[in-house]
Amino acid sequence: MQNLLKIALAQISPVWLDKKGTIDKICVSMEKAAAEDADLVVFGEGLLPGYPFWLAYTNGAGWNLPINKKLHAAYARAAIQIEAGDIDVVCKLAKEFKLAVYLGAIERPADRGGHSLYCSLIYIDSNGIIQSVHRKLQPTYDERLTWSPGDGNGLKTHKLKSFTVGGLNCWENWMPMVRSSMYALGENLHIAVWPGSDHNTKDVTRFIARESRSYVVSVSSIMTKEALPEDTPFREHLLMQMPQVLANGGSCVAGPDGEWLMEPIIGKEDIFYETIDFNRIYEERQNFDPSGHYSRPDVTCLSVNRERQSVLNTKD
Numbered sequence: 001m002q003n004l005l006k007i008a009l010a011q012i013s014p015v016w017l018d019k020k021g022t023i024d025k026i027c028v029s030m031e032k033a034a035a036e037d038a039d040l041v042v043f044g045e046g047l048l049p050g051y052p053f054w055l056a057y058t059n060g061a062g063w064n065l066p067i068n069k070k071l072h073a074a075y076a077r078a079a080i081q082i083e084a085g086d087i088d089v090v091c092k093l094a095k096e097f098k099l100a101v102y103l104g105a106i107e108r109p110a111d112r113g114g115h116s117l118y119c120s121l122i123y124i125d126s127n128g129i130i131q132s133v134h135r136k137l138q139p140t141y142d143e144r145l146t147w148s149p150g151d152g153n154g155l156k157t158h159k160l161k162s163f164t165v166g167g168l169n170c171w172e173n174w175m176p177m178v179r180s181s182m183y184a185l186g187e188n189l190h191i192a193v194w195p196g197s198d199h200n201t202k203d204v205t206r207f208i209a210r211e212s213r214s215y216v217v218s219v220s221s222i223m224t225k226e227a228l229p230e231d232t233p234f235r236e237h238l239l240m241q242m243p244q245v246l247a248n249g250g251s252c253v254a255g256p257d258g259e260w261l262m263e264p265i266i267g268k269e270d271i272f273y274e275t276i277d278f279n280r281i282y283e284e285r286q287n288f289d290p291s292g293h294y295s296r297p298d299v300t301c302l303s304v305n306r307e308r309q310s311v312l313n314t315k316d
Helices: 019-035 053-057 066-078 088-097 141-145 170-174 176-184 198-212 235-241 279-285
Strands: 004-011 040-043 100-107 118-124 130-135 158-160 163-169 189-193 215-219 222-224 245-254 260-266 270-277
Touching: 004 019, 004 215, 004 245, 019 040, 019 088, 019 270, 040 189, 040 215, 053 066, 053 141, 053 235, 088 100, 088 118, 100 163, 100 189, 118 163, 130 163, 163 170, 163 176, 170 176, 170 189, 170 198, 176 198, 189 198, 198 215, 198 245, 198 260, 245 270, 260 270, 270 279
Parallel strands: 004 040, 040 100, 163 189, 189 215
Antiparallel strands: 004 270, 100 118, 118 130, 158 163, 215 245, 222 245, 245 260
């Protein structure tokens, strides 16, 4: 049974800008996944407490606009601090259910001063221990107005049954050298988390699977404008500006041959399951292995800095 892994793809909506409400919803999803005997549950990019959808609809780059400042402040208040125990309940459930978790969250880390926001992908093992916190290396386009660039500290892989699992946020999955660093760490189960929408997942999921000869699991969120809570700053303005559907899902799974095991699922909030077999990886690595027999480290070699970055180095 070590060769078989059951994965739960939690394609759910956040309780937007509500840390506690979203954590409660995450815990319910974990309970459902455990009841189905899942080994791993994956949540979308920035699910806790939601993607910054307002940026595209509020002249987000405008200086000193009250709407942008107030929404950013609300976002910061809803962001998590791991050091403060904000996701301890998630870790506790992971241990109780023997369930590994990849969780997309907006982090306001104390080691960077406690005020700036980072889009982080957190891996919690089945003993409830946080094994890596990967802060998105390069926020995409308007995301840079609210998220800060991360570092390489979280570029790590983890053993899960027979598999070696790693993960990246959204358009990091298009970064060739970042993907290559994960392959070189032995990754054969790649987790790609997204804010939502099949236009992101439908091509790159199969491409990465074929390039790496790995399983690739893409998990997205669902979001409509009606899901904006009543106490959202400038809610009426946002409702007038936003389209009906902000994120339509698109969660999916590709096998190590690049073919679909689960095609992108659109417009449905639910938890979806796929069981994968490790033996298929060996079959596909027979003719191509990007960091093994089909690499030339004497010609090209990648350097990765995994030091956690900080502006402060104290000596007491």
